[in-house]
Amino acid sequence: MSTLKFSKTHEWAKIDNNTAVIGITDYAQKSLGDIVFIELSKVKDKVKQAAQFGTIESTKAASELYSPLSGEVLEVNKDLINNPQWVNESPLEKGWMIKIKIENSSELNSLMDEAAYKDFVAKETH
Amino acid sequence: MEPKKTPLYQKHLENKAHIVDFSGWALPIEYTSILKETRAVRLSCGLFDASHMGEIIVKGSQPLDFLQALTPNDISKTKSGQLRYNVFLNEKAGIIDDLMVYNLGDSFLCVVNASNINKVYTHLCKAKLEGKYVKPDNVEIVDESPEISLLSLQGPESAKVISEIFGKDINNLKYMHFVQLNFENKNIILSRSGYTGEDGFELYCPNSIAGSLWDIVLEKGKGHGLCLCGLGARDVLRIEAGYPLYGHEINDDTNPLEASLDWVVKFKKDFIAKDKLKNAEIASLRVGFIMQTRAIARQGYSVYSKDKIIGKVTSGTFSPNLDKFIGMAYVEKEFSKTGTSIEIKIREKFYKAQISDFNFIKPRTKRGL
Numbered sequence: 001m002s003t004l005k006f007s008k009t010h011e012w013a014k015i016d017n018n019t020a021v022i023g024i025t026d027y028a029q030k031s032l033g034d035i036v037f038i039e040l041s042k043v044k045d046k047v048k049q050a051a052q053f054g055t056i057e058s059t060k061a062a063s064e065l066y067s068p069l070s071g072e073v074l075e076v077n078k079d080l081i082n083n084p085q086w087v088n089e090s091p092l093e094k095g096w097m098i099k100i101k102i103e104n105s106s107e108l109n110s111l112m113d114e115a116a117y118k119d120f121v122a123k124e125t126h
Numbered sequence: 127m128e129p130k131k132t133p134l135y136q137k138h139l140e141n142k143a144h145i146v147d148f149s150g151w152a153l154p155i156e157y158t159s160i161l162k163e164t165r166a167v168r169l170s171c172g173l174f175d176a177s178h179m180g181e182i183i184v185k186g187s188q189p190l191d192f193l194q195a196l197t198p199n200d201i202s203k204t205k206s207g208q209l210r211y212n213v214f215l216n217e218k219a220g221i222i223d224d225l226m227v228y229n230l231g232d233s234f235l236c237v238v239n240a241s242n243i244n245k246v247y248t249h250l251c252k253a254k255l256e257g258k259y260v261k262p263d264n265v266e267i268v269d270e271s272p273e274i275s276l277l278s279l280q281g282p283e284s285a286k287v288i289s290e291i292f293g294k295d296i297n298n299l300k301y302m303h304f305v306q307l308n309f310e311n312k313n314i315i316l317s318r319s320g321y322t323g324e325d326g327f328e329l330y331c332p333n334s335i336a337g338s339l340w341d342i343v344l345e346k347g348k349g350h351g352l353c354l355c356g357l358g359a360r361d362v363l364r365i366e367a368g369y370p371l372y373g374h375e376i377n378d379d380t381n382p383l384e385a386s387l388d389w390v391v392k393f394k395k396d397f398i399a400k401d402k403l404k405n406a407e408i409a410s411l412r413v414g415f416i417m418q419t420r421a422i423a424r425q426g427y428s429v430y431s432k433d434k435i436i437g438k439v440t441s442g443t444f445s446p447n448l449d450k451f452i453g454m455a456y457v458e459k460e461f462s463k464t465g466t467s468i469e470i471k472i473r474e475k476f477y478k479a480q481i482s483d484f485n486f487i488k489p490r491t492k493r494g495l
Binding site for chain 1: 144155160162358420421422443444451
């Protein structure tokens with residue numbers, strides 16, 4: 001069974017054994033607004049926890065995407081490049097971005113679970 | 127500094143607007159989606175709060191002579207009940223601000239950018255005191271910005287909404303014309319104009335009735351697909367129409383000729399810095415561009431031809447109405463021809479683009495009911 005973890009920079013990671021699928025949260029897509037451009041790391045790239053793995057642009061601004069975990073990129077959601085609106089429509093499903101092989105599972109401890117992330121967002125909006 | 131609030135601020139909160147600080151004003155950047163709001167203005171209609179804009183009245187016995195001396199467009203051609211686009215020039219022929227000039231009969235209303243209200247007001251007061259163009263006693267400058275709200279209804283369905291409120295005759299009002307009307311016992315200005323390239327209306331009213339005017343436009347607009355719109359949509363729409371925005375395409379160091387605003391410059395009349403402008407060497411021109419791949423080229427990005435920098439981007443966006451990434455830039459004259467291939471550097475990568483006429487969407491401003 002997979003578990004969902006969240007970073008302070010509003011990315012989520014769906015953990016399944018030693019792999020993680022990564023995207024941005026519903027709160028993130030709402031504050032960014034209409035997504036019109038996405039650029040992602042490539043398969044076999046190494047990503048580092050809290051380091052950039054891509055760029056996302058809405059009609060309002062360009063933002064960096066930070067990886068919640070370190071690891072090697074196994075898969076990239078290529079269809080997202082031509083359908084960036086999927087991040088708005090379905091941030092946790094169709095809007096997934098990359099899948100990585102988790103390099104260091106102890107990094108999971110620094111991420112939040114769903115309840116903790118909810119509290120974090122509630123605080124940030126006040 | 128706490129951003130200023132327009133009289134419609136509470137309405138924006140009620141409608142769950144996403145509020146941002148825009149040059150010192152707390153205004154909606156969007157209500158739900160910039161793309162949705164932008165489309166609505168091209169397909170039905172959209173309502174904007176533009177109350178941050180400045181309204182400066184020039185009156186006295188010689189307001190026309192005074193304004194003629196400070197601007198390159200010929201205001202003597204603007205009859206009472208008409209408005210025209212113009213720019214205030216400094217002594218180097220740079221643009222102090224762009225504006226709409228309304229001929230009120232015995233005085234003129236200058237509608238200026240929010241961020242430039244103080245600069246323009248100071249410039250006008252200085253020019254008055256210097257008495258170079260008309261005697262100081264013959265002109266009076268009044269900044270009415272703090273008392274006036276501006277609502278803008280834009281889109282092909284706007285005329286139907288406005289007719290339901292103010293009567294069918296309103297539809298005879300031509301583009302770039304205005305009337306003064308009574309609403310809740312107050313005088314308002316209703317002009318057929320806007321910043322979107324669509325048919326549309328702008329309503330200037332005292333702050334005290336802005337809320338009720340907003341409510342009735344919203345209520346009558348419901349049957350015509352009215353969508354509340356923020357500044358995000360306003361920006362995309364003006365880029366689609368190729369309209370310059372102060373601080374992006376124009377500023378104190380750009381002259382109207384390089385800004386491709388030649389039609390605003392009437393060399394047959396006298397105006398400040400006319401000789402400077404006549405003899406100015408135009409090295410770069412404002413152009414439009416269309417990206418050949420997905421990518422937003424934003425203000426400040428460099429434009430290249432082969433390995434050489436030939437210009438700078440001034441605005442860039444995604445146009446939902448064209449389904450293309452578009453923008454405006456200044457490029458060296460020899461590269462300004464429509465169809466010229468260029469490259470724009472975005473985050474250390476080069477993206478292909480093509481020079482285009484900046485009227486990406488041709489004006490559709492003269493529709494009837």
